[in-house]
Amino acid sequence: MKISALAAGSIGTNCYIVYNEATKAAVVIDPSDEAVLAEARIEALGLDVKAVLLTHGHFDHSGEAGKLADKLGVPIWMHPADKALPSWLTHGLPQTRDLADGETLDFDGLRFTVIHTPGHTPGSVCFRCGDSLFAGDTLFAGSCGRTDLPGGSSKDMAASLRRLAQLEGNCSVYPGHGETSTLSAEREGNPYVQMAMEQQ
Numbered sequence: 001m002k003i004s005a006l007a008a009g010s011i012g013t014n015c016y017i018v019y020n021e022a023t024k025a026a027v028v029i030d031p032s033d034e035a036v037l038a039e040a041r042i043e044a045l046g047l048d049v050k051a052v053l054l055t056h057g058h059f060d061h062s063g064e065a066g067k068l069a070d071k072l073g074v075p076i077w078m079h080p081a082d083k084a085l086p087s088w089l090t091h092g093l094p095q096t097r098d099l100a101d102g103e104t105l106d107f108d109g110l111r112f113t114v115i116h117t118p119g120h121t122p123g124s125v126c127f128r129c130g131d132s133l134f135a136g137d138t139l140f141a142g143s144c145g146r147t148d149l150p151g152g153s154s155k156d157m158a159a160s161l162r163r164l165a166q167l168e169g170n171c172s173v174y175p176g177h178g179e180t181s182t183l184s185a186e187r188e189g190n191p192y193v194q195m196a197m198e199q200q
Contacts, residue, residue: 001110001130003174004041008032013060014176016134018110019047025108029053029127029134030176033063033091039071050107051075055136055176056124057082059091066094077105079116082123086150099125117164119157120145126164133171133183139164141173141181144192161196 004017009032017038019026026047031038042049049072054062057078069076078096085093101116115126117138124145127134137145138160147154165187173181186193 008037009034024048030061031068035064035068054078056121079123117160119160122151137176140175158196
C-alpha cells in the first residue's frame with residue numbers, strides 16, 4: 001500500500017490517495033473543496049480509483065467529492081449521521097453510500113475498517129488500513145477536532161479518543177489537517193487523549 005498526500009482546499013485539508021502500486025487500484029479520502037489537485041495526482045500516478053471515502057461531511061473535506069466521483073464514475077461513502085448537518089457546514093452533500101461502524105470495505109485488496117468516532121460531527125469516522133489510521137478531524141498531532149460546531153460533542157469526542165487510544169499496535173496517524181503522527185506519540189503526548197483516558 002502506498003499513500004500520496006496533498007494539502008488542498010480553502011483551509012488546507014489533507015487529502016489522501018491510497019493505492020496499490022502493483023494494480024493501481026486506489027481510494028481517495030477527503031478530496032476537499034478543491035478536487036482538481038486530487039485529479040492531477042491521480043492522473044500523474046496512473047491510478048484506477050474505486051471509491052471516495054469521507055471522514056465527515058464538512059465542506060472542507062467533502063465540498064468537491066461529488067464532482068470528483070462523477071468524473072471518475074465511482075461511489076462516495078460517508079456515515080449517514082452527517083446528512084443532518086446544516087448546509088452552511090456542508091455546502092451541500094453529494095449522494096453517498098452509508099458507512100457503518102466496524103464494517104470493512106474492500107477495494108481490490110485495499111481493505112478499510114470503519115471506526116465511528118463522533119465528537120467533531122455526529123458521523124465522523126476514521127478508516128484503518130493495515131497499520132495506517134486516517135483520522136479525519138477526530139485526532140490531530142497533539143490535539144483533536146473542535147466540538148463547538150453544530151453536531152459536535154465534547155463527551156462524544158472524549159469517548160472517541162479513548163477508543164482510538166485503545167486500538168492495538170502503533171498505527172501511523174494521518175489526520176485531516178496538520179502533520180502525521182503515531183498512536184504511541186498521541187497516547188504519550190496528546191493532552192486531549194490523556195484527559196480522555198483519565199475519564200474512564
